[in-house]
Each structure stands twice: as structure tokens, then as C-alpha cells.
Amino acid sequence: SVSHSQITRLYSRFTSLDKGENGTLSREDFQRIPELAINPLGDRIINAFFPEGEDQVNFRGFMRTLAHFRPIEDNEKSKDQNGPEPLNSRSNKLHFAFRLYDLDKDEKISRDELLQVLRMMVGVNISDEQLGSIADRTIQEADQDGDSAISFAEFVKVLEKVDVEQKMSIRFLH
Amino acid sequence: MFLLLPFDSLVVNLLGISITVLFTLLLVFIIVPAIFGVSFGIRKVYMKTLLKIFQWATLRIERGAKEKNHPLYKPYVNGIIAKEPTSLEEEIKEIRRSGSGKALDAPEFELSDIFYFCRKGIETIMDDEVTKRFSAEELESWNLLSRTNYNFQYISLRLTVLWGLGVLIRYCFLLPLRIALAFTGISLLVTGTTVVGYLPNGRCKEFLSKHVHLMCYRICVRALTAIITYHDRENRPRNGGICVANHTSPIDVIILASDGYYAMVGQIHGGLMGVIQRAMVKACPHVWFERSEVKDRHLVAKRLTEHVQDKSKLPILIFPEGTCINNTSVMMFKKGSFEIGATVYPVAIKYDPQFGDAFWNSSKYGMVTYLLRMMTSWAIVCSVWYLPPMTRQPEEDAVQFANRVKSAIARQGGLVDLLWDGGLKREKVKDAFKEEQQKLYSKMIVGNHEDRSRS
Numbered sequence: 042s043v044s045h046s047q048i049t050r051l052y053s054r055f056t057s058l059d060k061g062e063n064g065t066l067s068r069e070d071f072q073r074i075p076e077l078a079i080n081p082l083g084d085r086i087i088n089a090f091f092p093e094g095e096d097q098v099n100f101r102g103f104m105r106t107l108a109h110f111r112p113i114e115d116n117e118k119s120k121d122q123n124g125p126e127p128l129n130s131r132s133n134k135l136h137f138a139f140r141l142y143d144l145d146k147d148e149k150i151s152r153d154e155l156l157q158v159l160r161m162m163v164g165v166n167i168s169d170e171q172l173g174s175i176a177d178r179t180i181q182e183a184d185q186d187g188d189s190a191i192s193f194a195e196f197v198k199v200l201e202k203v204d205v206e207q208k209m210s211i212r213f214l215h
Numbered sequence: 216m217f218l219l220l221p222f223d224s225l226v227v228n229l230l231g232i233s234i235t236v237l238f239t240l241l242l243v244f245i246i247v248p249a250i251f252g253v254s255f256g257i258r259k260v261y262m263k264t265l266l267k268i269f270q271w272a273t274l275r276i277e278r279g280a281k282e283k284n285h286p287l288y289k290p291y292v293n294g295i296i297a298k299e300p301t302s303l304e305e306e307i308k309e310i311r312r313s314g315s316g317k318a319l320d321a322p323e324f325e326l327s328d329i330f331y332f333c334r335k336g337i338e339t340i341m342d343d344e345v346t347k348r349f350s351a352e353e354l355e356s357w358n359l360l361s362r363t364n365y366n367f368q369y370i371s372l373r374l375t376v377l378w379g380l381g382v383l384i385r386y387c388f389l390l391p392l393r394i395a396l397a398f399t400g401i402s403l404l405v406t407g408t409t410v411v412g413y414l415p416n417g418r419c420k421e422f423l424s425k426h427v428h429l430m431c432y433r434i435c436v437r438a439l440t441a442i443i444t445y446h447d448r449e450n451r452p453r454n455g456g457i458c459v460a461n462h463t464s465p466i467d468v469i470i471l472a473s474d475g476y477y478a479m480v481g482q483i484h485g486g487l488m489g490v491i492q493r494a495m496v497k498a499c500p501h502v503w504f505e506r507s508e509v510k511d512r513h514l515v516a517k518r519l520t521e522h523v524q525d526k527s528k529l530p531i532l533i534f535p536e537g538t539c540i541n542n543t544s545v546m547m548f549k550k551g552s553f554e555i556g557a558t559v560y561p562v563a564i565k566y567d568p569q570f571g572d573a574f575w576n577s578s579k580y581g582m583v584t585y586l587l588r589m590m591t592s593w594a595i596v597c598s599v600w601y602l603p604p605m606t607r608q609p610e611e612d613a614v615q616f617a618n619r620v621k622s623a624i625a626r627q628g629g630l631v632d633l634l635w636d637g638g639l640k641r642e643k644v645k646d647a648f649k650e651e652q653q654k655l656y657s658k659m660i661v662g663n664h665e666d667r668s669r670s
Binding site: 047050051054057058071072073074075076077078079080081082083086107110137138141142158159162163164165166167171175178179183191196199200202203204205207208209210211212213214 | 296326327328329340343346643644649653656660
């Protein structure tokens, strides 16, 4: 699990972001990070930290969201299968990415949602028609049950060969 | 010089004697050397003694932590997470490569592309390159100041006593001494420059003005117990040039001006600062702007150009970052000073935070609180490197020239060279940077052909 020093370091980071010094972070606190503000999906990522309808996240919630990005250690793979699935399992990492697309949280990525997220990623550089055809093609390739939307299971199937463990993990230096 | 008092109290007499002795010592050991620019070396001995004490203190804390079997909190300046320096293109291609066996170079969209933005975003939430430049640098060993201690639960009784002694020395002995010196220095500056101002223009006035300025800055240096090591003094700025340096605090000015004679540039303030500024400009031509004029970039450029073209005038001192940064990095240099066409003399200033952190966090502390913190630190230790002069090459524009100078300063001072604007301390980042990212990504999914405009 996460080491004591890593938690201390993340707590130090949490407090340095907490400009209001009230033990919680608001969306503005995140937006103050320049490198995050220039990320095209910055707002979606910030949103992932805030539970439904809430505007503040405490340190526990902060750690919980970041826990998705812990590397999957080898010894954890052979741990007991009876306990609850760890937040940083392959499936949960994929679900985190899925939720970035699924704007209304109905466990389906509709054509409209895919279009909106694509628009965030490309800005003004691609026309509506082109983007539309890209979205159509993507849904067509992934959709298996014919509902013109991508469910989580279909999402997992499309990405079954991708090295999720490596691409959605962040390593501490110490 | 005895203070004769009406009541014959022993305590009052003792007080009088000690104040007299203090001021005599002050005069002999500090002010007189400052006037002549020599040094007894007292500060260097002081510095060495302090270092030994700090090392001892750190060892005690480490021992305390080991006894309790807890890991010690050690700050890491180089970041806490592993970041790969790959570009957007490379990263996304790699993600796609691992996912499918399709033709890779054809531009298209993959659902897995989102992993890149997601991970990059979370990485910056855990540790970013910019926001940490606007708060004081964390130290690896403890310097007996409570303001820099992160492991206070491991301090033994002996260490606490030492710390208490430190507080006593700093607040009851060093602070009054330094305030007295600062007061002397500033009043000498104001009166000296005003008096020199009455002289007719000529060699005599210049000579006196130079020495009045130098003397007062040297007294101020001693008022902060600043121990400065100058390197490569043969590259010191000459008339008609512009001296640029990285900015960490208002003290930078005192440090540079005590070793050279500069024309200052800045906005006229009210209050004490304004009085000092108005007095200084009587003795030699500094470039002060009214608040309204500062916004007018053409006016500023015009006055600076006029100044540098007059070869008899002093080199201008400018801090192109525009704001104070915490001395671990150099941030974007504003191109204004680099468009004027004068020779640029870069200077790198690196503070040693062990003895006192000179960084002015202007959003946290006002000027007075800041100066108080400075005067209750152990000392301000820094190194100044005078770099060889640089001029703008014909094929580079002002921005490229500014970046070249910035890299030279960063390299010499051992600082991180950043392209980010120091103004991000207060302002939001420009949308143009996000648009750049979006443009780069668009190329990856539709390539360079097809229509680009949004219909």
C-alpha cells in the first residue's frame, strides 16, 4: 500500500494547493495549476475529484481519486481475490477513463457525449462534420449490442490490448 | 560620552553605558569598514560557526526520529513523481501501438488517446513545475528557525534550549543592531544624496555621488548580515549597458548596488520609499516612472533607450522576470529590456537558504513583515556571478535573445530554466497554450489535410 512518506508528501501538496486553508480544495484551487489549466481535458479531470453535487474535496477524497493511479505491484496481483477490488486495478483504471467520457454518468458513452469530449480535445481545429464522422466510426467499431452507445463492457473490449497498467500509473520517485 | 541623568539609578546608568559601548562598537567594526569597503571577516567566521551548529542540530533530529522509529520528512526539490519527458505525439503513438496492430502513422482517433491527457493531468495535480516556484524552498537540514522546521516532534530538550538561545540572540541582539544599522544607512543615503545634489554637475559631483551610494548600500548589506561572494568581477556592467538579473527579493538591489554603481529603474512609490527615490535622483540620473507612465510601454522603452544611448550615463539595473521567484528557477524574461538594442550584462544571483530564506512571498507577507523576517534570520548568504556581456544577434528576435540570456543565467546559478511567466503567481494562464495543445492533438486525428475551420 501507499507508504507513510508518500502520504506525507501528498498531504504537503494538498495543503499547498489549499489557498483558503480550510482543509478542502475547490475547483478554483485546481484551476490555479497552470499545467492543468492548459490540459484540454483539465475540467473533466478536476471533476473526477468531486463527488456528485459537491464543491469541496477533503484530503481523503483527494487520496481516493489519486489512488487509481498507483502502479499495480506484482505481489498485489496474487493477493486474495476475496477482498474488495483495489482502486488501482486494471478494471478501475479503465473505469476512471470511461467516466471522463461519460458526462451524465449513465454508464454509457452516447454519440453526443463522445462529440462533446472530442470537441474539448481538438478545440476549433476540426469541423463539426468531420468530428461527427469520427464519433460515428468509433461507436460503430465498439458497439456490440446495437444501442449506438458504448457501454463499459464494450469500452473494456476495445481496449483489451492496451497497456493500461503502465499508461494509467504514476510512480513515486522515492 | 556619558549620558547625564537626573536620577542616580544604577540600572539606568548601566543602560546608558551599554548603549554607548554598542554604538562605539557599531561604528568601529561595521560603519567605518563599510565606508571604506573593507571587511574584518567577522561575518565569515560567524557563518562557519553557524554551519557547524546546524549540522549538529540536524543529526540530533535524525537521531530523535530513529529512536521513535519514524521516517523523517525530507523535502525533495526535484519533484516527487517520475515524469517522462516525451511529447504529446510520442506518448499517444505509444499508447496506440500497445493497443492495436493497425497502421500507426495514419491519423485517426482512438478511445485510448484519453489516457495521455488523463495521466498528464493527474501528474500535474500531484506535482507541477510552476506553483512550487512561488513559495519558499524547503530545506534538507534544519537551521534552528521555527519557520523552517517540519519535524518538530523529534526535537530533544537540548535542541529546544539551543533554539531558545537562538531566538534570544536573533531578536534581542541581532535585530536591534540591524535596525540601528539600517536606520543609519538610509538616513545617510537620503542626506548624502541631497547634499551632493546641490553641487554643480561635474567630475566632483559624480565621484561623491558614487561613493555616497556605495557607502550606504554597504551599510545596508551589513544591516542584513549579508555575506556575498562575487565571481568574475571583470565582467561588471559598464556605462551604456543594461544589467539583468534573476529576481528573488528587493534585497537583490542592495546586493548588486553595493558592488557597482547603477541607475535604478522603477515606479515612484509613496511614503519612505518615495523619499529615498526622490533624494537619490538628485545626485545621479535614475529612471523613475509615475504609476500612470508604467503602463505605457512605448514611453518606458523610449526613456530607457535615451538613457543607454548616453554613454556617460550609468548602466541600468533591470529584473526582467517582473516578480519575485523563489530562487530555484528562472522564469520567463519580459522582452521589453531586450528590444532596446544595448549590450546586456547578465548577472546570476543564488541565495543559500540555509541561513535565511531571502524569497519575498508578496502574497503572504507585506514589505515590513518581510524585512522583519530578514532581519531576524541568521544571515543572508548568496553568490553573485557576473556573466560575460551579450548582444542581440541579427538572426534572433527580442524573445529569442531574452531566452538565451535567461538560459545563461540559469546555467550559471544552477537554477531550473522555465518558459512559464512569473506573472502566473497572480494571473491565470493564457488560453493560447491550451489552444496549442488542441492543435497538436488535432493533427494526430485528422492529419494536415482536410478543412480545419469549424463550420
